[in-house]
Amino acid sequence: MTPPAYTAMMAHVKQTRALGQVAGLLSWDQEVMMPPNGAGARAEQAAVVEAISHQRRTDPQLGDWLHELEAARLNETEVANVRLTRRSFDRSIKVPMALAEELARTAAHAQGIWAQAREANRFADFAPILTKTIQLKRQEAACLASDGRSAYDVLLDDFEPGMTVAVLQPLLESMRPRLSALRQKISESGAHQPSLQGPFATENQLALARKLADAVGYDWNSGRLDLSVHPFSSGTAGDARITTRVDPDEPLGCLYSTVHELGHALYEQGISDGMDFSPVAHHVSMGVHESQSRLWENQIARSRPFCQWLYPHFIDAFGECGVSDSEALYRAVNRVETGFIRTESDEVHYNLHVLLRFELERDLISGALDVVDLEEEWNTRFLRDFGVSVPDAANGVLQDVHWSVGLFGYFPTYSLGNIYAGQLDQTLRMNIPDLDDQLSTGKTDDVLAWLRENIHRQGSLHAPDVLMQAASGAPVSTEPLLNYLETKYADMFGF
Amino acid sequence: MTPPAYTAMMAHVKQTRALGQVAGLLSWDQEVMMPPNGAGARAEQAAVVEAISHQRRTDPQLGDWLHELEAARLNETEVANVRLTRRSFDRSIKVPMALAEELARTAAHAQGIWAQAREANRFADFAPILTKTIQLKRQEAACLASDGRSAYDVLLDDFEPGMTVAVLQPLLESMRPRLSALRQKISESGAHQPSLQGPFATENQLALARKLADAVGYDWNSGRLDLSVHPFSSGTAGDARITTRVDPDEPLGCLYSTVHELGHALYEQGISDGMDFSPVAHHVSMGVHESQSRLWENQIARSRPFCQWLYPHFIDAFGECGVSDSEALYRAVNRVETGFIRTESDEVHYNLHVLLRFELERDLISGALDVVDLEEEWNTRFLRDFGVSVPDAANGVLQDVHWSVGLFGYFPTYSLGNIYAGQLDQTLRMNIPDLDDQLSTGKTDDVLAWLRENIHRQGSLHAPDVLMQAASGAPVSTEPLLNYLETKYADMFGF
Numbered sequence: 001m002t003p004p005a006y007t008a009m010m011a012h013v014k015q016t017r018a019l020g021q022v023a024g025l026l027s028w029d030q031e032v033m034m035p036p037n038g039a040g041a042r043a044e045q046a047a048v049v050e051a052i053s054h055q056r057r058t059d060p061q062l063g064d065w066l067h068e069l070e071a072a073r074l075n076e077t078e079v080a081n082v083r084l085t086r087r088s089f090d091r092s093i094k095v096p097m098a099l100a101e102e103l104a105r106t107a108a109h110a111q112g113i114w115a116q117a118r119e120a121n122r123f124a125d126f127a128p129i130l131t132k133t134i135q136l137k138r139q140e141a142a143c144l145a146s147d148g149r150s151a152y153d154v155l156l157d158d159f160e161p162g163m164t165v166a167v168l169q170p171l172l173e174s175m176r177p178r179l180s181a182l183r184q185k186i187s188e189s190g191a192h193q194p195s196l197q198g199p200f201a202t203e204n205q206l207a208l209a210r211k212l213a214d215a216v217g218y219d220w221n222s223g224r225l226d227l228s229v230h231p232f233s234s235g236t237a238g239d240a241r242i243t244t245r246v247d248p249d250e251p252l253g254c255l256y257s258t259v260h261e262l263g264h265a266l267y268e269q270g271i272s273d274g275m276d277f278s279p280v281a282h283h284v285s286m287g288v289h290e291s292q293s294r295l296w297e298n299q300i301a302r303s304r305p306f307c308q309w310l311y312p313h314f315i316d317a318f319g320e321c322g323v324s325d326s327e328a329l330y331r332a333v334n335r336v337e338t339g340f341i342r343t344e345s346d347e348v349h350y351n352l353h354v355l356l357r358f359e360l361e362r363d364l365i366s367g368a369l370d371v372v373d374l375e376e377e378w379n380t381r382f383l384r385d386f387g388v389s390v391p392d393a394a395n396g397v398l399q400d401v402h403w404s405v406g407l408f409g410y411f412p413t414y415s416l417g418n419i420y421a422g423q424l425d426q427t428l429r430m431n432i433p434d435l436d437d438q439l440s441t442g443k444t445d446d447v448l449a450w451l452r453e454n455i456h457r458q459g460s461l462h463a464p465d466v467l468m469q470a471a472s473g474a475p476v477s478t479e480p481l482l483n484y485l486e487t488k489y490a491d492m493f494g495f
Numbered sequence: 496m497t498p499p500a501y502t503a504m505m506a507h508v509k510q511t512r513a514l515g516q517v518a519g520l521l522s523w524d525q526e527v528m529m530p531p532n533g534a535g536a537r538a539e540q541a542a543v544v545e546a547i548s549h550q551r552r553t554d555p556q557l558g559d560w561l562h563e564l565e566a567a568r569l570n571e572t573e574v575a576n577v578r579l580t581r582r583s584f585d586r587s588i589k590v591p592m593a594l595a596e597e598l599a600r601t602a603a604h605a606q607g608i609w610a611q612a613r614e615a616n617r618f619a620d621f622a623p624i625l626t627k628t629i630q631l632k633r634q635e636a637a638c639l640a641s642d643g644r645s646a647y648d649v650l651l652d653d654f655e656p657g658m659t660v661a662v663l664q665p666l667l668e669s670m671r672p673r674l675s676a677l678r679q680k681i682s683e684s685g686a687h688q689p690s691l692q693g694p695f696a697t698e699n700q701l702a703l704a705r706k707l708a709d710a711v712g713y714d715w716n717s718g719r720l721d722l723s724v725h726p727f728s729s730g731t732a733g734d735a736r737i738t739t740r741v742d743p744d745e746p747l748g749c750l751y752s753t754v755h756e757l758g759h760a761l762y763e764q765g766i767s768d769g770m771d772f773s774p775v776a777h778h779v780s781m782g783v784h785e786s787q788s789r790l791w792e793n794q795i796a797r798s799r800p801f802c803q804w805l806y807p808h809f810i811d812a813f814g815e816c817g818v819s820d821s822e823a824l825y826r827a828v829n830r831v832e833t834g835f836i837r838t839e840s841d842e843v844h845y846n847l848h849v850l851l852r853f854e855l856e857r858d859l860i861s862g863a864l865d866v867v868d869l870e871e872e873w874n875t876r877f878l879r880d881f882g883v884s885v886p887d888a889a890n891g892v893l894q895d896v897h898w899s900v901g902l903f904g905y906f907p908t909y910s911l912g913n914i915y916a917g918q919l920d921q922t923l924r925m926n927i928p929d930l931d932d933q934l935s936t937g938k939t940d941d942v943l944a945w946l947r948e949n950i951h952r953q954g955s956l957h958a959p960d961v962l963m964q965a966a967s968g969a970p971v972s973t974e975p976l977l978n979y980l981e982t983k984y985a986d987m988f989g990f
Contacts, residue, residue, distance in 0.1 A: 014539070015539075015543045015546075018536070018539040018540045018542075018543045019540075019543055019544075021536060021540055022517060022521065022540045022543075022544060025520070025521065025524060025540070026517065026520065029520060029524065033528070033719065034734060035715065035716055035717055035718055035719055035733070035734055035736075036716045036717075037714070037716045037717040037732075037733035037734065038717070038730075038731070038733045038734030039733070040733055041513070041516060041731045041732075041733055041734060041772075042734070044509070044510075044513040044772065045513045045514075045516055045517050045520070047513075048510045048513045048514055048517075049514075049517060051510075052547055219532070220530065221530055221531050221532045222530055222531075222532040222533070223530055224528065224530055235533075236533070236536045237532075237536075238530070238532035238533045238534070238535055238536055239529060239530055239532065239533030239536060239537070241530075277536075277539065
């Protein structure tokens with residue numbers, strides 16, 4: 001028998017969740033649809049929804065229900081919902097309203113200053129507000145760290161529940177030597193890497209992006225594709241929208257960012273199965289979310305067999321444009337090049353970018369690194385890891401928005417996503433022995449069905465590491481990812 | 496000195512207004528963007544926003560502030576804001592929550608039944624829930640009519656504040672003889688009325704719709720144009736969006752519904768001038784709103800000089816398509832034809848349609864007419880007013896959605912809008928002597944400037960009749976509209 005307190009609490013939580021979805025729509029609309037002069041009213045609208053949400057998340061009645069339910073006999077789903085509600089409630093009541101408001105205000109302010117500083121290419125313009133942001137994040141972490149955890153562990157936990165530096169650091173750092181060696185080998189191989197010749201008409205890019213959505217099993221009755229400055233995914237299971245961007249000179253940015261967002265959206269479309277609005281019907285972590293986007297983007301859509309399927313559609317959309325067969329397309333979409341910008345980087349360089357940010361932000365939060373030394377430290381470490389010197393702040397320390405809006409602890413989830421994706425790919429290949437044959441005909445429904453069952457439908461029933469271990473049959477490890485990368489590029493570049 | 500209670504109340508009201516705008520966006524998105532499977536979550540989202548809005552509108556704190564402020568010294572704007580807040584507060588607290596919820600539930604249910612009944616073309620299927628809806632609307636009116644007003648007056652007041660049957664009925668009924676006579680004359684004239692030959696490509700219709708928006712001074716930085724099943728306008732001053740629909744066989748539906756919605760949107764874009772979110776920064780009534788849409792649609796965009804400007808753009812978009820000069824286009828966009836459907840009717844028939852509905856709904860609410868007799872009564876009166884027999888329920892009593900969703904008292908505002916538009920047109924022509932010359936070159940900025948000053952910027956500072964009298968220099972009267980129609984068609988059909 002479900003206790004009445006559980007039913008009452010779930011009704012409360014359901015309404016709060018619906019409000020959160022409303023906030024998501026306000027934000028989607030702002031990025032995709034809203035005319036410029038709507039900004040003033042939109043800020044008021046978002047503020048009032050956030051104020052009411054905060055009030056509901058800290059409602060003392062929740063504390064009473066939780067107290068009662070933590071002593072009650074409940075089934076597995078109910079236990080998980082109580083655990084997740086407790087997590088959110090504690091998170092919300094421990095940070096004083098005044099601090100939460102100052103964090104939000106500072107983030108809004110700092111984002112503008114960051115954008116201007118990047119435009120002016122001057123880190124010193126951004127440094128003061130970054131220092132203030134870090135102080136506020138430390139204060140926030142102190143409120144939450146009543147159990148003695150370090151500030152960075154607390155911040156990390158917001159994005160990857162249960163993750164700690166003690167687990168994360170060796171995991172990430174173990175990747176650096178093999179990735180650096182691989183980077184070095186590729187760069188020394190001097191192999192020819194085909195590049196595409198345009199132009200690539202916008203409508204043809206979008207038509208092919210839609211074809212890719214069809215190919216991976218995206219449900220158009222539960223989503224839509226639009227344009228925005230930065231691609232993103234948002235929404236709910238029945239309304240998991242994605243966006244993309246189009247550069248008429250370069251189609252791969254559109255196509256592969258679309259597949260990336262499709263990976264996120266497939267996860268959302270698959271989470272809910274009659275458990276809408278409850279805490280378990282929610283993605284479990286940013287790392288797991290990223291594992292879905294990266295798996296579809298890289299291990300699936302950048303694979304040789306998938307490129308064999310893609311090739312005729314690609315030629316159909318753009319003409320030959322410099323790639324004379326599917327192998328050339330495969331090499332073009334897997335081009336490796338040392339660059340300064342994380343978001344443009346290939347599979348080999350990507351995690352080196354993340355590693356750099358992880359170590360710097362960890363030290364900024366602990367105080368081991370001072371903001372005044374950040375730019376120099378960034379540049380020194382970049383030269384060490386990438387073998388080239390950062391030319392300026394815009395190509396270095398000022399390139400990412402994250403720190404300006406207080407997203408400390410977020411970067412590592414990008415690499416965790418890659419690591420998880422490596423494990424899932426290995427497991428998928430064991431479970432679907434003819435996967436390559438399937439992909440070469442554009443067949444992905446076995447992949448999706450496996451992910452639906454082993455990842456999506458699990459929602460937040462288990463912690464991320466438990467979920468990944470259950471799905472992949474092994475503890476979290478970088479081996480599958482590194483093996484995949486080394487094998488792939490050794491084959492491609494012949495070393 | 497502004498009393499602190501005023502400042503506090505305005506802050507409260509501002510947040511409630513922002514929430515109302517959020518509800519508006521949820522609804523816009525649902526009509527225009529949302530994928531089908533988003534419906535379930537959207538209903539929850541809308542319900543929670545409405546529940547919180549209702550809570551805020553009935554907050555006892557509002558009553559305390561109002562009590563204090565109604566005895567305070569305030570300036571004109573403050574007095575108006577207090578009056579409007581009182582109106583909303585009383586409206587909200589007088590209807591018990593249980594009744595408000597049953598009204599909402601019944602409306603949602605009845606709309607589905609109405610749609611099915613219309614599909615099946617059987618009024619009897621819709622009659623029972625219509626009877627229930629009318630009973631609930633009477634109960635609602637009884638809660639609000641503590642001052643002894645009739646139920647229909649109370650319902651009317653929701654859409655046209657201060658309007659009563661005592662004023663409205665003679666106004667509307669005085670139109671019937673002259674409109675019927677005009678209808679008869681046109682029908683007997685047997686004059687040739689040109690019609691357009693298609694097809695009319697969707698993208699060309701939309702491009703021309705956008706050109707019309709430019710021509711009337713629509714601010715694209717504060718709005719956007721999309722497609723929806725039924726055209727509508729929504730949003731705020733900085734974000735006044737419109738929609739249209741496209742029929743590839745017939746372009747005038749798209750073009751003139753666009754101008755209609757543009758008229759609504761220009762009003763919204765012009766209302767707010769640094770008084771965002773306050774009650775006075777709001778359209779004053781549905782009649783005045785409709786006056787703006789109808790003025791632009793008919794007196795401006797269906798005028799001979801505007802058609803002279805439009806003609807080359809029209810030919811540019813569609814080729815000659817059966818209209819060899821601007822006079823032929825003028826006659827095509829002013830085609831008069833007796834039809835059964837209100838939304839498709841011309842300027843002559845439109846108010847006859849509204850009159851029919853007004854008298855029937857007034858009698859349904861008073862009890863003078865029973866639902867069981869409604870269809871027969873509709874058909875009898877239609878034959879009397881239009882000279883043709885209604886063939887079936889879908890072309891008669893079942894054609895409009897309004898009654899199914901409880902919108903009693905709304906129909907008359909369509910005719911009030913036309914009456915007001917007639918007065919405003921007369922005044923505009925006195926104030927802008929060379930208006931026809933201006934319109935023949937597509938120049939409308941003098942019109943817009945006059946409307947901005949005399950209507951839009953006034954918001955809800957004054958009651959609708961006071962506003963219209965101040966703008967037009969005369970009490971509300973049907974004379975200008977009827978004179979305009981008689982002159983226009985006598986000239987066109989040569990009688």
